[in-house]
Structure formats: C-alpha cells, structure tokens
Amino acid sequence: MSKRGYHHGNLRQALVEAALDLITEKGPTGFTMAEAAKRAEVSAAAPYRHFSGRDDLIAEIATQGFELFADVLDFAYNDGKPSPLASFEAVGRAYLAFARKYPGHYMAMFESGVSPGQTPELSRASERANKVLTRAADALSVRIPADRRPPSAMFAAHITAMSHGIVELYTRGKPGGRAPFTPEELLEAGIGIYLRGLGLIERD
Structure with a gap:
C-alpha cells in the first residue's frame, strides 16, 4: 500500500486495510500498531491520530x-x-x-x-x-x-x-x-x- 492514500486523507482506512492483511496472516492479536503503520507506509505515531490503540x-x-x-x-x-x-x-x-x-x-x-x-x-x-x-x-x-x-x-x-x-x-x-x-x-x-x-x- 502506498502513502498516496494518506496524502489524500484516507489514513484511517489505509490502516484498516493494512490491519486486515495482518489479521489474515497472523490473527487479530498477532500484530502491533507499529506493524500496521509500517504496512500502511506511515510513521509509527500516525495511527494514533485516528485510533487509541490496537x-x-x-x-x-x-x-x-x-x-x-x-x-x-x-x-x-x-x-x-x-x-x-x-x-x-x-x-x-x-x-x-x-x-x-x-x-x-x-x-x-x-x-x-x-x-x-x-x-x-x-x-x-x-x-x-x-x-x-x-x-x-x-x-x-x-x-x-x-x-x-x-x-x-x-x-x-x-x-x-x-x-x-x-x-x-x-x-x-x-x-x-x-x-x-x-x-x-x-x-x-x-x-x-x-x-x-x-x-x-x-x-x-
């Protein structure tokens, strides 16, 4: 997933899509917020603009x-x-x-x-x-x-x-x-x- 979605104001959904991939691969407790951020190609702090945690x-x-x-x-x-x-x-x-x-x-x-x-x-x-x-x-x-x-x-x-x-x-x-x-x-x-x-x- 590219950063383009984030630049167009879709960071929230970009994180959802990234987490969906991770859940499918590792299960719902098998990933971290940092991994979701990395998969969405944003900084580790970026997810916390939209979500309080995993x-x-x-x-x-x-x-x-x-x-x-x-x-x-x-x-x-x-x-x-x-x-x-x-x-x-x-x-x-x-x-x-x-x-x-x-x-x-x-x-x-x-x-x-x-x-x-x-x-x-x-x-x-x-x-x-x-x-x-x-x-x-x-x-x-x-x-x-x-x-x-x-x-x-x-x-x-x-x-x-x-x-x-x-x-x-x-x-x-x-x-x-x-x-x-x-x-x-x-x-x-x-x-x-x-x-x-x-x-x-x-x-x-």
Missing part, C-alpha cells in the same frame, strides 16, 4: 465487518422468499461464504476478544446482523406451538454457534482437510437435524 483499530474493522455481514445475510434471506425454510438455509450458507471471503473481518468480529459493546457503532452493526438471523428464525419457527417454541434469539444463537464451529474446524485452510464433507454439507446436515428436532421438517 483494540480500537480492531473494533473499527469489526464494525465494518458486521455492516458487510448484515448486507450479505439480508441479501441471502431475500425477505423470506421463496420460503422461510429455503431462506433460512440460504442465510446459513451465506454465513460460511462470508467467513471464507472476508477472513480478516470475520476474525476481528468473532475471534479478537473485542466486545460488541466496545463502541456504539460496533454495537449497532452487530445488532443489525443479529436481527437478520432472528428474523429468519422467527419466520421459520412460527409454526411451532407457542408453548414449545424456543425464543428466536436462542434459535438464532444455536445456528450461529453451529456455523461458527464449522468455520473454525472445517473452513480454515484446505476445504475437506479434516472431514470427507464440505462445510456447506456439514452445516446443511446440522441444520436439518436441529429443525427435525423442533418438528419443522419431516423426519426421513
């Missing part, structure tokens, strides 16, 4: 990531069309696709230790993404009798946990390296088992 920089990356994540999930959900079940499964696949395409953002969002409440902007972006998941869960579970229906937030959290586990165990590195199935096949089977348990799809 956690603040990572929080900005996570905020941008959650905004992008929400867009991806919302597009996949497609207002519940053609059906709540198809849309719910599409959201699950979109989760894996996001983690694969945007690993630096994903790690900043979920693996950095930065709290979603660290900044108001991060909190709002995280909540926006969560609302897509809970809306999808709500639409799908409406057929369950109210006295047996799990809260939408819990329903969404279960699928999120399953998706995140598959990302961690089977999406990093070479696909299929740890299992004879693709991450998408594993997630589809896991969601199927979960939904059968709730009575939302028929048992085989």
Whole structure:
C-alpha cells in the first residue's frame, strides 16, 4: 500500500486495510500498531491520530465487518422468499461464504476478544446482523406451538454457534482437510437435524 492514500486523507482506512492483511496472516492479536503503520507506509505515531490503540483499530474493522455481514445475510434471506425454510438455509450458507471471503473481518468480529459493546457503532452493526438471523428464525419457527417454541434469539444463537464451529474446524485452510464433507454439507446436515428436532421438517 502506498502513502498516496494518506496524502489524500484516507489514513484511517489505509490502516484498516493494512490491519486486515495482518489479521489474515497472523490473527487479530498477532500484530502491533507499529506493524500496521509500517504496512500502511506511515510513521509509527500516525495511527494514533485516528485510533487509541490496537483494540480500537480492531473494533473499527469489526464494525465494518458486521455492516458487510448484515448486507450479505439480508441479501441471502431475500425477505423470506421463496420460503422461510429455503431462506433460512440460504442465510446459513451465506454465513460460511462470508467467513471464507472476508477472513480478516470475520476474525476481528468473532475471534479478537473485542466486545460488541466496545463502541456504539460496533454495537449497532452487530445488532443489525443479529436481527437478520432472528428474523429468519422467527419466520421459520412460527409454526411451532407457542408453548414449545424456543425464543428466536436462542434459535438464532444455536445456528450461529453451529456455523461458527464449522468455520473454525472445517473452513480454515484446505476445504475437506479434516472431514470427507464440505462445510456447506456439514452445516446443511446440522441444520436439518436441529429443525427435525423442533418438528419443522419431516423426519426421513
């Protein structure tokens, strides 16, 4: 990355892009602010004009990531069309696709230790993404009798946990390296088992 971005007033985003590269290479705790500055080709002091420290920089990356994540999930959900079940499964696949395409953002969002409440902007972006998941869960579970229906937030959290586990165990590195199935096949089977348990799809 050249200094040109800094000279045009884009130092903040130049640092974000530099840190994204470093996170992808070394993980969210594997780099220093000085390394981010060097990668952005600015002085070691320059990042502190925009960020108080590494956690603040990572929080900005996570905020941008959650905004992008929400867009991806919302597009996949497609207002519940053609059906709540198809849309719910599409959201699950979109989760894996996001983690694969945007690993630096994903790690900043979920693996950095930065709290979603660290900044108001991060909190709002995280909540926006969560609302897509809970809306999808709500639409799908409406057929369950109210006295047996799990809260939408819990329903969404279960699928999120399953998706995140598959990302961690089977999406990093070479696909299929740890299992004879693709991450998408594993997630589809896991969601199927979960939904059968709730009575939302028929048992085989």
